[in-house]
Amino acid sequence: MTAPAPALTGKRVLLVEDDYFIAVDLKTWFEEGGAQVLGPVPSVDEALALIAGTAVIDAAVLDINLQDELVYPVADALQARGVPFLFATGYDPASVPSPHGAVALCQKPIDPQVVARTLFG
Amino acid sequence: MSTAWTLPNGCGELSDLVRTYDWGGTPLGPIADWPQSLNFAVSTLLLSPVPIVLLWGEDGIMIYNDAYSGFAGGRHPQLLGSKVREGWPEVAEFNDHVMRVGLAGGTLSYRDQELTLNRYGGPEQVWMNLDYSPVFDESGRPAGVIAIVVESTERVLAERRLRESEALFRTLAQGIPQLVWRAGIDGACIWSSPQWLAYTGQSDGASLGWGWLEVVHPDDIAAAQIAWHDASVSGHLSYEHRLCNAAEGRYRWFQTRATPVRDGRGRIVEWLGTSTDIDDLHQFQERQQVMVSELQHRTRNLLGVVRAIAKQTMAVTGPGERFKEQFNDRLSALSRVQGLLSRSDQEPITLRALIETELAALDAPALRDRIRLDGPVVRLRKATVQTFALALHELATNALKYGALTTPQGRLSVTWRTCASEEGRRLLVEWVEEGLVREWQIQQPVTRGGYGRELIERALPYALKARTRYELSDTALHCAINIPLPEGEATGSTA
Numbered sequence: 001m002t003a004p005a006p007a008l009t010g011k012r013v014l015l016v017e018d019d020y021f022i023a024v025d026l027k028t029w030f031e032e033g034g035a036q037v038l039g040p041v042p043s044v045d046e047a048l049a050l051i052a053g054t055a056v057i058d059a060a061v062l063d064i065n066l067q068d069e070l071v072y073p074v075a076d077a078l079q080a081r082g083v084p085f086l087f088a089t090g091y092d093p094a095s096v097p098s099p100h101g102a103v104a105l106c107q108k109p110i111d112p113q114v115v116a117r118t119l120f121g
Numbered sequence: 122m123s124t125a126w127t128l129p130n131g132c133g134e135l136s137d138l139v140r141t142y143d144w145g146g147t148p149l150g151p152i153a154d155w156p157q158s159l160n161f162a163v164s165t166l167l168l169s170p171v172p173i174v175l176l177w178g179e180d181g182i183m184i185y186n187d188a189y190s191g192f193a194g195g196r197h198p199q200l201l202g203s204k205v206r207e208g209w210p211e212v213a214e215f216n217d218h219v220m221r222v223g224l225a226g227g228t229l230s231y232r233d234q235e236l237t238l239n240r241y242g243g244p245e246q247v248w249m250n251l252d253y254s255p256v257f258d259e260s261g262r263p264a265g266v267i268a269i270v271v272e273s274t275e276r277v278l279a280e281r282r283l284r285e286s287e288a289l290f291r292t293l294a295q296g297i298p299q300l301v302w303r304a305g306i307d308g309a310c311i312w313s314s315p316q317w318l319a320y321t322g323q324s325d326g327a328s329l330g331w332g333w334l335e336v337v338h339p340d341d342i343a344a345a346q347i348a349w350h351d352a353s354v355s356g357h358l359s360y361e362h363r364l365c366n367a368a369e370g371r372y373r374w375f376q377t378r379a380t381p382v383r384d385g386r387g388r389i390v391e392w393l394g395t396s397t398d399i400d401d402l403h404q405f406q407e408r409q410q411v412m413v414s415e416l417q418h419r420t421r422n423l424l425g426v427v428r429a430i431a432k433q434t435m436a437v438t439g440p441g442e443r444f445k446e447q448f449n450d451r452l453s454a455l456s457r458v459q460g461l462l463s464r465s466d467q468e469p470i471t472l473r474a475l476i477e478t479e480l481a482a483l484d485a486p487a488l489r490d491r492i493r494l495d496g497p498v499v500r501l502r503k504a505t506v507q508t509f510a511l512a513l514h515e516l517a518t519n520a521l522k523y524g525a526l527t528t529p530q531g532r533l534s535v536t537w538r539t540c541a542s543e544e545g546r547r548l549l550v551e552w553v554e555e556g557l558v559r560e561w562q563i564q565q566p567v568t569r570g571g572y573g574r575e576l577i578e579r580a581l582p583y584a585l586k587a588r589t590r591y592e593l594s595d596t597a598l599h600c601a602i603n604i605p606l607p608e609g610e611a612t613g614s615t616a
Contacts, residue, residue, distance in 0.1 A: 019422060020508055020580040025429035042583055065418065067504040067584075068607075090421035091414060109425035 009034035014060035018042040018067050029112040047074040059119040060085035133187040136167050147202050148178050158258045177265035181205035181220050194240030211239050219253050223266030229253040233273050248277040299395035306389050308349035322367025338363035338372045356381050373400035454514035458507050470506050472499040479517045488526050496537035508584040515573025516552055525554035532556055552600040
């Protein structure tokens, strides 16, 4: 058995994921755990707008490859604000550029419990 | 006339033959009566190791030495004492000219003169160095011609073989697609093939010495120098580098290999090398790497999608038969779209292909005349295809189970067009079902729509930035999808 996930209650978590199904899945899971989900949003522009318009963000989960763009500008913005975040990717970790200050790099399909432990454990 | 002269004794076969020959039956007369000039010429030639023949008098009576007898082959010894015209009938005209010139006091000289001789019973092509000079008698008039006859056939043929071999090498070196070159032991170029000059655009001579380094990519020069340094020790040269192509104005990858040419003591004296264009191979390998990486990305993403769909399906159906049926249907739709994606490099995915694939999967060919598809060729970006396909799958499944395809009078029309707007080009798709049966709506108010409606109203706006409308009335379903059509989603003629 894996250790129980740390409490997500009240945590404000930004989700950036271009695939609708995966985004909904993550959102549902975080909300069931008591978190407040910011987004999900599928693009860099929408993510940056959301970050700019949100006072408190506790953590973020970023899909690296968004349809036609890479999520790195979002990572930079979060790093500048000191928000911990992790990358979720389908690519082999070896082929992903340096982590832009990410807490971790998770391979898809990501395990929400691992995500929660990594971000808040 | 002369009395004291004797022919040299024991100097060889020809000395004996000349001494014992019956010269009385020839225009020369008995040997005892020969003039001193003739005696002198004969004794001189008999002692010479060089093939010499004396042609005496108007008829050119032949007297020759041992070396010449070897040259004469089967013609010897009959040749001795015969007239040159009769002795060598196959070159009679040539010798007539020699006699005319010689007896007029002139000299003749030929280098590698080609003649056809019958020395061994058949015609034979030979080459010779021939030197003719007159011999004067006591009165000071030319009385004969002395000929030094050195056969050069072997050397001429050897040179010809060498030239042919060189021509063959050049043909090969210049005909193969590789760039061929020769270099000194340190890598300084001695010769480069026309292919090198054509590829690099270097002038003849510019590649020589270290000139060839000028067309090597600056980042690869160090590697080239190391390879050359190692080659002098290992006796093997092989490395990869980029060479600038004059025609394309860019660098292409090459593999260079060379074999050392060694002298008799095994020391390397130069290198013979080829440089082979492996740029296409390099690009292919890089592309393959990208493809493998993309495939892994797609597979891992797909697993996430499958997990999400299972969860979302389960949330509606609960565990049981309905879950199994709906989940399997959705997996099949995902599987079909993966098939389209895997072929998309050869066969771009069009909107029509996507719609037809989903309608065909309904496995209801009888419905064909109740379905109308119409619109131009629109190629879809790969990133949009999966979500779009799942939405179309839900629409098609609903039409078959609860909508227009459940009744004889029902009609399904899917039409699309592209248009320019202030936000750029957009694709407008209209999915219209008519002739619905109201009872179904009443009996199945919740089911109609359901997951399909969610995908249209939420998934497409989320993933494709679509604007959608889903309107269900008593007798008709009108679904409109309006999505941006960036570059890459090209349109063609109506299909």
